[in-house]
Amino acid sequence: MELLEERIRRDGVVDGQVLKVNSFLNHQMDIGLFNEMGREFYRLFGGERVTKLLTIEASGIGIACIAAQYFRVPVVFAKKNRTSNLSDNLLTTLVPSFTHGTTYQVVVDRAFLSPTDRVLLIDDFLANGAALEGLWQLVRQAGGTVVGAGVAIEKAFQPGGQRLRQAGLRVEALARISAMEGGSIQFVR
Amino acid sequence: MELLEERIRRDGVVDGQVLKVNSFLNHQMDIGLFNEMGREFYRLFGGERVTKLLTIEASGIGIACIAAQYFRVPVVFAKKNRTSNLSDNLLTTLVPSFTHGTTYQVVVDRAFLSPTDRVLLIDDFLANGAALEGLWQLVRQAGGTVVGAGVAIEKAFQPGGQRLRQAGLRVEALARISAMEGGSIQFVR
Numbered sequence: 001m002e003l004l005e006e007r008i009r010r011d012g013v014v015d016g017q018v019l020k021v022n023s024f025l026n027h028q029m030d031i032g033l034f035n036e037m038g039r040e041f042y043r044l045f046g047g048e049r050v051t052k053l054l055t056i057e058a059s060g061i062g063i064a065c066i067a068a069q070y071f072r073v074p075v076v077f078a079k080k081n082r083t084s085n086l087s088d089n090l091l092t093t094l095v096p097s098f099t100h101g102t103t104y105q106v107v108v109d110r111a112f113l114s115p116t117d118r119v120l121l122i123d124d125f126l127a128n129g130a131a132l133e134g135l136w137q138l139v140r141q142a143g144g145t146v147v148g149a150g151v152a153i154e155k156a157f158q159p160g161g162q163r164l165r166q167a168g169l170r171v172e173a174l175a176r177i178s179a180m181e182g183g184s185i186q187f188v189r
Numbered sequence: 190m191e192l193l194e195e196r197i198r199r200d201g202v203v204d205g206q207v208l209k210v211n212s213f214l215n216h217q218m219d220i221g222l223f224n225e226m227g228r229e230f231y232r233l234f235g236g237e238r239v240t241k242l243l244t245i246e247a248s249g250i251g252i253a254c255i256a257a258q259y260f261r262v263p264v265v266f267a268k269k270n271r272t273s274n275l276s277d278n279l280l281t282t283l284v285p286s287f288t289h290g291t292t293y294q295v296v297v298d299r300a301f302l303s304p305t306d307r308v309l310l311i312d313d314f315l316a317n318g319a320a321l322e323g324l325w326q327l328v329r330q331a332g333g334t335v336v337g338a339g340v341a342i343e344k345a346f347q348p349g350g351q352r353l354r355q356a357g358l359r360v361e362a363l364a365r366i367s368a369m370e371g372g373s374i375q376f377v378r
Binding site: 079 | 211212216219220224246251253258262264265268297
């Protein structure tokens, strides 16, 4: 998606293996851009009879909510910690965090994913694929179907995208980065 | 706001002093409802020359993103933990959590709040007011102006709303609950 690639080129900041897109994607959020991303996700997955968008707190929520206006379905966001306000009837899985070197629990109330659901996973970044794998696992636990995953930015030089696609998941990334060396960002062509 | 009150009556679950609205507001999210809420926030604050919506992860993000489409301004969400992907140039404050009995740090990158900003605070719940107070504090640190706070649900029997209004903040809640006794929900008239 040209608009997103241009924005990453203009406002993304490369710091080693980290790409900071805080100014428009995951701290400050450009809602006009999110609208174009949502439209593109709908172009890609609009024929899949999606019943629900599933994302994970916190950075995926804004993207998923704006995209949901095109799909006209609810958004569910998986929570990273079990809080007292959730029911005991939870779908749970463990997700390793490469950034923090730890593992965290991800939970969704069982009431919000069912065997008849056709779920599109949404997230801001795909790198090692651990978060999307965890979401996929939660939908499988519920007996539902994952129709694919829509991510804003894929770091295609990290192994997550390839592993998920080999496992049979349809993954669509709006911008696929092939290299970030010397501060310059290359996209997959 | 009649639509939200009806929804709370229909789908809200009272459990002691906790009101669970997981099925439409802060775990599964009804984006059609969020759109009507966004329209109402714009009716209330549309004349305030708002330049930015500020919320806090995670439950406020979806509401703020949908509302931002009416205001045509970016959303910034405050983060609850300092992560390595933020710059060192941070606005920070401490917020007590009554639910968890702890205090957490809330941060916003200084780049995203400036002295010229006119900020509308957005959150899902107002009870003790600690989160909104923290966000207000961050905008003050940046030298910006808070034009008010828009919240979905105020528990008006808890002290936050009164304290914030007495301190001079314009607080607008789309549904104001006066009592939740015996599982029945009463609204402020």
